[in-house]
Amino acid sequence: QKEVEQDPGPLSVPEGAIVSLNCTYSNSAFQYFMWYRQYSRKGPELLMYTYSSGNKEDGRFTAQVDKSSKYISLFIRDSQPSDSATYLCAMRRSGGSNYKLTFGKGTLLTVNP
Amino acid sequence: DAGVIQSPRHEVTEMGQEVTLRCKPISGHDYLFWYRQTMMRGLELLIYFNNNVPIDDSGMPEDRFSAKMPNASFSTLKIQPSEPRDSAVYFCASSFYKGAGEQYFGPGTRLTVT
Numbered sequence: 001q002k003e004v005e006q007d008p009g010p011l012s013v014p015e016g017a018i019v020s021l022n023c024t025y026s027n028s029a030f031q032y033f034m035w036y037r038q039y040s041r042k043g044p045e046l047l048m049y050t051y052s053s054g055n056k057e058d059g060r061f062t063a064q065v066d067k068s069s070k071y072i073s074l075f076i077r078d079s080q081p082s083d084s085a086t087y088l089c090a091m092r093r094s095g096g097s098n099y100k101l102t103f104g105k106g107t108l109l110t111v112n113p
Numbered sequence: 114d115a116g117v118i119q120s121p122r123h124e125v126t127e128m129g130q131e132v133t134l135r136c137k138p139i140s141g142h143d144y145l146f147w148y149r150q151t152m153m154r155g156l157e158l159l160i161y162f163n164n165n166v167p168i169d170d171s172g173m174p175e176d177r178f179s180a181k182m183p184n185a186s187f188s189t190l191k192i193q194p195s196e197p198r199d200s201a202v203y204f205c206a207s208s209f210y211k212g213a214g215e216q217y218f219g220p221g222t223r224l225t226v227t
Contacts, residue, residue, distance in 0.1 A: 043218035
C-alpha cells in the first residue's frame with residue numbers, strides 16, 4: 001500500500017461547479033497536510049496547508065483534514081477555467097528535522113467554460 | 114524575492130553525456146530538495162540537504178546520479194553517464210525550517226536524453 005493515494009482523474013467539470021479533490025494516507029504520523037497546484041509545464045505551487053485535523057479556508061478554496069479516517073480534501077467553489085491544473089496533495093510528519101514531503105500522484109482537473 | 118531559480122530550463126543531450134542541473138534556492142531557506150517528475154511515477158524525491166549537508170539520498174536512483182550543495186545559495190544535480198530513461202522534469206525546491214516546512218518549487222528543468 002502506498003503511503004499516499006490520490007485518484008489521478010481526469011476530472012472535468014463545468015465552470016461554476018464545486019470541485020472536490022481527495023487523498024487518503026496510511027501513515028498516522030503525518031501531521032502537516034498541503035495542497036499544490038501545478039499548471040502544465042510549470043513547477044508545483046503551494047495553495048495552502050493545514051496542521052492536524054480541521055478545516056482551513058482561503059477564498060474559494062477549503063482544505064479539510066480528517067485524521068481519524070486518514071482522509072484529506074480540497075474543495076474549490078465557483079470553479080473557473082483558470083483552475084484547470086493538476087492538484088497534488090502532500091504531507092509530512094511533525095517534529096525533529098524531518099521535512100521530507102510525501103506527495104500524491106496528482107489529480108488532473110479541467111474546468112470547462 | 115525571485116523564488117527558486119533553476120537552469121537550464123530545457124536540456125537535450127545524447128546518451129552517455131554528462132548532464133548538470135543547477136539550482137539557486139530562496140534566500141534564507143535552509144532546506145533544499147531535488148525531485149524528478151514523470152507521468153508514470155509522479156513526483157519523486159531524489160535527495161535533500163539541510164544547511165548544505167545531504168540528509169537523505171535514498172531516492173537517488175543509482176550511482177550515475179550525484180548532488181552537491183557547496184554553499185547556501187547553490188546546488189547541482191549531475192547525471193553521468195545519462196541514459197534515455199533519465200528523461201524527466203527535474204525540480205528543485207527549498208523550504209524554511211520553521212512552520213509547516215512548506216516547500217517552494219522552481220520552474221523545473223526538462224531533460225531529454227536521446
